[in-house]
Amino acid sequence: MFAFDPYSPAIDADPFPFYKTLRDEHPCFWSKEAGMWILSRYDDILRALGDWETYSSAQGNLMTELPNRAGATLGTTDPPRHDRLRGLVQKAFMKRNLEALADPMRAIAAEAVAPLAKEKQFDFVEDFSSKFTVRVLFAALGLPIGDEATVRDKAVLMVQTDPHTRAKGPEHIAASNWMRDYAAGVIAERRANPQNDLISHFSTAEIDGDRLDEREVLLTTTTLIMAGIESLGGFMTMFAYNLSGIPEAREQCVQNPDLLADAIEESLRYNTSAQRFRRCLVKDTELHGQKMKAGDFVCLAYGSGNRDERKFENADVYDLARKPRGHLGFGGGVHACLGSAIARMAVKIAMEEFHKTVPHYRRVQEQLPWMPSSTFRSPMRLELTRAN
Secondary structure, rough: OOOOOOOOOOHHEEEHHHHHHHHHHEEEEEEEOEEEEEEEEEEHHHHHOOOOOOEEEOOOOOOOOOOOOOOOOOHOOOOOOOHHHHHHHHHHHHHHHHHHHHHHHHHHHHHHHHHHOOEEEEHHHHHHHHHHHHHHHHHHOOOOOOOOOHHHHHHHHOOEEOOOOOOOHHHHHHHHHHHHHHHHHHHHHHHHOOOOOOOHHHHOEEOOEOOOOHHHHHHHHHHHHHHHHHHHHHHHHHHHHHHOOOOOHHHHHHHHHHHHHHHHHHHHHOOEEOOOEEEEOOEEEOOOOOOOOOOEEEEEEEHHOOOOOOOOOOOHHHHHHOOOOOOOOOOOHOOOOOOHHHHHHHHHHHHHHHHHOOOOEEEOOOOOOOOOOEEEEEEEOOOOEOOO
């Protein structure tokens, strides 16, 4: 009897054989462990992403949602409310002039990787990706210097799920409450003393007299802190994980840094951190002979859709020359990731600097400690050693 439990350590370790069985044999599958339907084929996922009138985000988009988050963030609203929020948040992004972050990003990456010049073996997460992503996030949002370690710890806890209870535990809720209080304090300070940072711009962004209300500013800020640290950090770590296991691709990127842009897109398709997000059915829907009811939750398995042979030829092969079109690494539809451009830029710059100092590397661990999260997939540690 086939089962798919997104909270299982076996899924964390290697979801792809499970995904293939889902796509080939159970394209619309009821997971009793998750309490929701699983959509695994690319076309079905893409269709659901574009049909917000059937597949709603208003009940939350994380597989296991945090309390009080649904209904007030970009990822947890539907049009027209979503369109209003996106317009206001996007205006704040544009005002910040994210391209101006390129030089500071490079300086942060160079400083973060410098100590690794003397190391034979190191943890990519602790020693590089987390340092880089947290500092970049602090620079973009305008968070107080000195809070980096605590903020990262709380953000990582927020995206985790207890694999035994299949729910957010007390430590995850406490981390969310801490982050909310922390963000509220920063927002109050920025309103009193506005700066050229995203939090200041969220507080003042206006379109035709419309502004974000207090709850929207607060939850947008806490979501961006959580997503900025874990999504960007996980994305970068998974990119290094892929390259460290595929020497030919790694060497090509080292020899020709311009290939990093193509490598990033293929990693987003092949094996990235954003694996599964959920929707809630607004109306009864039938798919692949299965009758789904209004009110049922549905998992959109991005990681499976990106390996769907119906869309991508030789989908289980990492191919630098592929230039994949339409991958789901940043979602799609109205909820396509607003931060995709800055994420691409940040990872490219960071890996350019990393390869200058550590051009040849490979993985040390046979079994990795994967983050216990039903939504995201990335190693808690990634031990690398110089390959020569």
